[in-house]
Amino acid sequence: MIDIAPETASMLYVGGLLSVLLFIWLRHSQKVGKRDNKRMATRSVSCEYCGSCYLVESFTSFHRCPYCQCVNKGDDEV
Ligand SMILES: [Zn+2]
16 A cells, blocks of 8 residues: 555645646637638628529639529639
8 A cells, every 4th residue: 555645645636637627628629629610611602693692612613502503603702
């Protein structure tokens, strides 16, 4: 059996608790970062035929309007 002073035991307990909290915080910040990247991947464009606004993925060069089904070029960002 290892003899541990009460101060050492309490320091180990606090250190373990802080490690768990740090792990949870890092996991949470990773999830928030992924969500922001997904939001950045879309952009708002307006249809050049009916004028309605909708979201498209940012890397597409041609996209179809969900309202009038016309194909628009991708560089007319709102
Ligand atoms: Zn349209």
